[in-house]
Amino acid sequence: MTGTHTDRAARIITRCREIAACTEVPGEITRLFLTPSMQAVHALLRDWMEAAGMTVDIDAIGNLRGIRHGLTPESPRLLIGSHLDTVPNAGAFDGILGVVLGVAIIEELKSQRLPFAVEVIGFSEEEGVRFSKPFLGSLALVGKLDADTLARTDHSGISVRQAIEDYALDPSQLPAAALAYETFAYLEFHIEQGPVLENEDAPLGVVEAVVGQTRMELTFTGQANHAGTTPMHLRHDAMAAAAEWIVAVEDYASSHDTLVATVGKVEAAPGAGNVIAGRVTASLDVRHADDRVREASVLAILKHAKAAATKRGVHVTSTKQLEQPAVPLDPHLTDLLSDAAAQAGFPARRMTSGAGHDAMILAPSIPSAMLFVRSPGGLSHHPDEAVLPQDVEAALATAMEFLAQLRDDRTNPKDGHA
Amino acid sequence: MTGTHTDRAARIITRCREIAACTEVPGEITRLFLTPSMQAVHALLRDWMEAAGMTVDIDAIGNLRGIRHGLTPESPRLLIGSHLDTVPNAGAFDGILGVVLGVAIIEELKSQRLPFAVEVIGFSEEEGVRFSKPFLGSLALVGKLDADTLARTDHSGISVRQAIEDYALDPSQLPAAALAYETFAYLEFHIEQGPVLENEDAPLGVVEAVVGQTRMELTFTGQANHAGTTPMHLRHDAMAAAAEWIVAVEDYASSHDTLVATVGKVEAAPGAGNVIAGRVTASLDVRHADDRVREASVLAILKHAKAAATKRGVHVTSTKQLEQPAVPLDPHLTDLLSDAAAQAGFPARRMTSGAGHDAMILAPSIPSAMLFVRSPGGLSHHPDEAVLPQDVEAALATAMEFLAQLRDDRTNPKDGHA
Numbered sequence: 001m002t003g004t005h006t007d008r009a010a011r012i013i014t015r016c017r018e019i020a021a022c023t024e025v026p027g028e029i030t031r032l033f034l035t036p037s038m039q040a041v042h043a044l045l046r047d048w049m050e051a052a053g054m055t056v057d058i059d060a061i062g063n064l065r066g067i068r069h070g071l072t073p074e075s076p077r078l079l080i081g082s083h084l085d086t087v088p089n090a091g092a093f094d095g096i097l098g099v100v101l102g103v104a105i106i107e108e109l110k111s112q113r114l115p116f117a118v119e120v121i122g123f124s125e126e127e128g129v130r131f132s133k134p135f136l137g138s139l140a141l142v143g144k145l146d147a148d149t150l151a152r153t154d155h156s157g158i159s160v161r162q163a164i165e166d167y168a169l170d171p172s173q174l175p176a177a178a179l180a181y182e183t184f185a186y187l188e189f190h191i192e193q194g195p196v197l198e199n200e201d202a203p204l205g206v207v208e209a210v211v212g213q214t215r216m217e218l219t220f221t222g223q224a225n226h227a228g229t230t231p232m233h234l235r236h237d238a239m240a241a242a243a244e245w246i247v248a249v250e251d252y253a254s255s256h257d258t259l260v261a262t263v264g265k266v267e268a269a270p271g272a273g274n275v276i277a278g279r280v281t282a283s284l285d286v287r288h289a290d291d292r293v294r295e296a297s298v299l300a301i302l303k304h305a306k307a308a309a310t311k312r313g314v315h316v317t318s319t320k321q322l323e324q325p326a327v328p329l330d331p332h333l334t335d336l337l338s339d340a341a342a343q344a345g346f347p348a349r350r351m352t353s354g355a356g357h358d359a360m361i362l363a364p365s366i367p368s369a370m371l372f373v374r375s376p377g378g379l380s381h382h383p384d385e386a387v388l389p390q391d392v393e394a395a396l397a398t399a400m401e402f403l404a405q406l407r408d409d410r411t412n413p414k415d416g417h418a
Numbered sequence: 419m420t421g422t423h424t425d426r427a428a429r430i431i432t433r434c435r436e437i438a439a440c441t442e443v444p445g446e447i448t449r450l451f452l453t454p455s456m457q458a459v460h461a462l463l464r465d466w467m468e469a470a471g472m473t474v475d476i477d478a479i480g481n482l483r484g485i486r487h488g489l490t491p492e493s494p495r496l497l498i499g500s501h502l503d504t505v506p507n508a509g510a511f512d513g514i515l516g517v518v519l520g521v522a523i524i525e526e527l528k529s530q531r532l533p534f535a536v537e538v539i540g541f542s543e544e545e546g547v548r549f550s551k552p553f554l555g556s557l558a559l560v561g562k563l564d565a566d567t568l569a570r571t572d573h574s575g576i577s578v579r580q581a582i583e584d585y586a587l588d589p590s591q592l593p594a595a596a597l598a599y600e601t602f603a604y605l606e607f608h609i610e611q612g613p614v615l616e617n618e619d620a621p622l623g624v625v626e627a628v629v630g631q632t633r634m635e636l637t638f639t640g641q642a643n644h645a646g647t648t649p650m651h652l653r654h655d656a657m658a659a660a661a662e663w664i665v666a667v668e669d670y671a672s673s674h675d676t677l678v679a680t681v682g683k684v685e686a687a688p689g690a691g692n693v694i695a696g697r698v699t700a701s702l703d704v705r706h707a708d709d710r711v712r713e714a715s716v717l718a719i720l721k722h723a724k725a726a727a728t729k730r731g732v733h734v735t736s737t738k739q740l741e742q743p744a745v746p747l748d749p750h751l752t753d754l755l756s757d758a759a760a761q762a763g764f765p766a767r768r769m770t771s772g773a774g775h776d777a778m779i780l781a782p783s784i785p786s787a788m789l790f791v792r793s794p795g796g797l798s799h800h801p802d803e804a805v806l807p808q809d810v811e812a813a814l815a816t817a818m819e820f821l822a823q824l825r826d827d828r829t830n831p832k833d834g835h836a
Contacts, residue, residue, distance in 0.1 A: 194649075195643075195652045233672070243661040244661075254651070264693045267684075273633055274633070275682045277682050285646075285691050
């Protein structure tokens with residue numbers, strides 16, 4: 001670990017906080033897709049990128065793209081990045097850390113010659129706040145920004161297409177936003193947004209897969225009745241049935257490694273203290289890196305719901321709201337990233353990502369890898385979201401080692417990966 | 419059982435339905451305290467009472483009171499009644515059945531001489547809808563209508579005192595609404611409003627006590643967190659804690675005879691499917707005829723809450739919202755009522771009342787007894803609320819037998835009851 005890295009880590013954090021000042025809501029960090037505050041972000045990053053010798057452009061979906069050219073215009077290209085947008089009242093690191101770190105890597109490379117170009121990308125949209133659809137930036141890179149998406153409107157009735165034009169961009173140029181054909185890999189740095197690394201006293205995590213997700217709504221229908229005059233054995237208590245099921249959901253997930261299952265939304269009707277609940281609606285969110293495990297878990301959990309309902313003469317129905325398969329990241333790049341972290345002196349935990357990221361969108365199209373940086377307190381989507389300077393330093397050191405290994409790897413491919 | 423009783427039962431039901439037409443909301447039965455619809459009820463009952471030879475008056479709180487005089491003006495007096503008001507969108511029998519049945523008893527007595535007078539009372543207010551305070555009618559009889567109550571206002575800002583004046587009654591005459599000093603007993607007939615009698619195929623129930631009640635609100639405070647990135651073992655899930663407790667409440671009450679405990683209101687925050695609940699508020703309603711059992715149950719149930727919370731690193735607090743002791747009805751009158759039902763050929767189930775009734779207000783002041791009539795489907799406070807004609811016939815037959823036994827009882831007191 002060099003003094004240079006320490007300085008750069010401090011500077012990365014300073015730059016993230018500088019960008020945090022670009023907001024639509026004074027006093028908080030709120031930066032949605034293609035809003036005026038994004039212009040300021042683009043200007044800052046463009047300055048830093050150009051100062052580092054990069055060629056900067058903004059594609060038709062508003063992604064900021066800086067290129068450190070390779071030896072020839074046809075040089076293979078490594079893509080590094082994350083997103084520029086935030087949730088409302090966000091923290092200063094979710095997304096932007098990965099972009100600022102990308103720029104720092106370029107600065108760190110100085111005049112070092114590499115057998116590939118490096119493109120640093122700041123995705124214009126990942127959180128899905130403005131148009132209730134996430135990943136607009138990365139979807140453009142893989143050609144999945146369809147007409148339906150472009151027609152979506154925000155709460156002011158402005159469409160995605162209109163927003164693009166309002167930002168002085170040209171929707172007809174969207175196909176040109178696609179990944180350059182020379183691109184051979186994608187690398188994303190992101191805060192963990194969870195408590196795993198902190199809990200294990202680890203600065204970094206190497207992501208093996210983004211988990212798949214099932215979201216459902218269950219409705220327990222019993223019989224609303226007088227809480228005083230209805231003896232226990234004559235009740236059809238929808239809340240008691242739902243409660244037994246919620247405990248079963250927690251039990252089931254707790255006894256299956258790396259499975260998470262959550263009932264976060266519960267509504268009881270009529271919802272009076274002196275009336276037995278006649279109807280309860282409850283959400284279910286199940287995630288796992290192995291789709292078969294997730295699917296089997298959902299079935300088992302629904303069976304528990306049925307059992308908890310039936311024994312009380314309660315009826316239960318369920319509707320699926322979302323089913324998203326798991327996305328494995330590239331095993332070779334992931335190993336390389338693990339090796340790099342170890343070489344840099346920060347053995348990284350292998351883990352899955354419980355949240356979606358741009359890497360999830362790109363991984364089916366190009367080999368992708370992802371490095372998590374510890375989130376103090378597991379905190380994210382919150383003004384107190386933070387990173388530790390030494391963890392950013394570890395991430396930067398790992399990145400430099402990864403580039404060195406990638407250089408060697410590409411010079412002497414071991415197992416067919418190009 | 420005589421043909422006369424059958425006819426009278428049919429007539430009682432017809433009269434209840436006739437009174438149901440007195441409503442403030444066309445198409446439903448909604449009759450609040452001292453509203454215009456109550457004038458029509460008073461007029462109908464006054465006609466029936468006067469035709470039966472009774473002297474009718476309306477006291478200062480709006481209770482309709484008809485007297486069948488005794489042999490002398492100082493004759494002891496039996497009070498029979500229930501309430502005239504309803505909840506919004508009510509059924510046709512809750513309350514009014516007991517008043518109409520009282521009139522039918524007088525009609526049935528014809529010229530039969532009794533050693534006591536009989537007063538039939540239609541309480542003006544029991545449900546507590548208009549002024550968010552129940553039992554205004556019966557509270558006046560026992561001198562418990564205090565200044566605070568008279569100053570309460572309805573949603574239009576009209577006070578109880580003003581409502582009395584608007585109905586052309588005189589609040590200064592409230593003390594005269596007190597129980598006549600000659601009154602020696604109160605008898606109330608009421609639909610069960612629960613499923614116990616129907617479940618046991620019994621037409622009638624003799625009420626031994628109105629249960630005591632504790633109402634509380636519990637707040638479980640854990641930590642809201644991302645449903646995808648927070649492993650099960652690092653969660654502080656307020657909803658899972660509350661759910662385990664809700665199941666424990668049901669278990670506890672189910673394993674303690676005649677105890678009922680209900681969690682009818684549950685609210686989870688932030689209440690999103692992909693966020694672990696950080697806070698859950700839940701109601702608790704516990705009822706039992708023995709206050710010591712209820713108090714011990716509440717303590718045990720709170721202990722379960724603490725245990726369910728603690729094992730998840732969740733904090734739980736509770737606030738008491740209501741604590742109402744049980745009200746035993748008069749054991750001697752209750753036995754007499756049981757005997758009367760058996761003599762009439764309808765052995766009645768001994769039971770407790772899980773809901774409050776006017777008898778609960780009067781019982782501390784005069785010996786009171788109460789007879790429940792089966793509620794088909796356990797249904798009440800609902801337009802489909804009903805009674806079976808044969809059950810009303812059974813109630814009337816029991817009433818006539820009760821009066822005969824009371825006559826004998828008062829002629830030859832056995833155990834000191836006067």
